[in-house]
Amino acid sequence: MRCNRASIALLMFVGILLSSVAYATEQEIYTMERSYYLISHIRGAVYDLQVNGLNVKKETNASPKSYSLPINHLMRTGENTITFNYAPIAGFDPETNQVISELHDTFFARIAIESMNLTTRERERERITLMDISYDSENNALQGNLKNPQGQEHVYETENLSTDGRVRQSNPHVIVNGIGTPLPTEPLTVSFTTPDRFPAFHWLDAVELEDTPQMRAELVAAYERMYSYIYNEEFDSFFQELEPVWRQGAITTGVGQTAMDYVERMAIEERIVPVRPDGRTLNPLKIPDNLDHHVEFMGEGRLVRILPHPVTWQYPDSERYSAMPLLFYKTPSREWKVADILTD
Secondary structure, three states: OOOOHHHHHHHHHHHHHHHHHHHHHHOOOOOOOEEEEEEEEEEOEEEEEEEOOEEEEEEOOOOOEEEEEEOHHHOOOEEEEEEEEEEEOOEEOOOOOOEEOOOOOOOEEEEEEEEEEOOOOOOOEEEEEEEEEEEEOOOOEEEEOOEOOOOOEOOOEOOOOEOOOOOEEOOOOEEOOOOOOOEEOEEEEEEEEEOOOOOOOOOOOOOOOOOOHHHHHHHHHHHHHHHHHHHOOOHHHHHHHHHHHHHHHHHHHOOOOOHHHHHHHOOOHHHOOOEOOOOOEEOOOOOOOOOOOOEEEEOOOOEEEEOOOOOEEEOOOOOOEEEOOEEEEEOOOOOEEEEEEOOO
């Protein structure tokens, strides 16, 4: 079939237009109108707090602790879930010095979500309660508290936040800290919704992982690859692997729309080096010889990392060090990629 020049030009124009539309769709613009925070007041338990299956806080001390944790980077459009994976700690057995893991009168967990409006000078805040539970020793059961300690009724819906307040049992979970034996937990989940739009996690095609020697070997190889980029000062290669992570960071923290926006605003490139400007020096990659009790799964078994974190920098003249908490996933095509740099 013969085509004249006008037809060819039209086809070229349509091709360019379709490419532009595809690029625009891929690079959809997001505006963060609110910052979100997970508010927790918990006593008498060690726990992992998770947002949409990703750790936001790991607490290994059962003394009373309160946190206000930014969570925009862990949120998704529509319904979000908060999971409280906890192991109640009543004390220690004086004869064996073993932890007594059982509910007790001083246990409580109060969890809320707070948002702050970023579009107004007043920075208005909204807060809803997700969970307020304690132990009822008379009935030997958890109880939901209808009012807060000040005697006020809980708020479950505001203009931009809502929850049904239903606390549900969740999937089995163990707390891994990379030091002792993983600790089984009682997982409780509650959901909430917001009107804000968030970019989808780039790892949603991740396959479910099974803890096998082969999986562990592949995970170690992924750590070795990322470590080599730092050791050999190959920032371009490191950037290519982290581009979707840093783009998510730029959007959800409001510093821009691209990975490079995030890198420049956070001065990241100067930190992905063997020796940082403050003198911290890259340690040798630290992978335990035996990974039993060191492998932690998240995201319904599709994300994984090693604890303690293998990639670290040592402070000069100090035993202190800082870590890069890499989290990995495996694609359907069997590639290992970075899901996140997740601090908890």
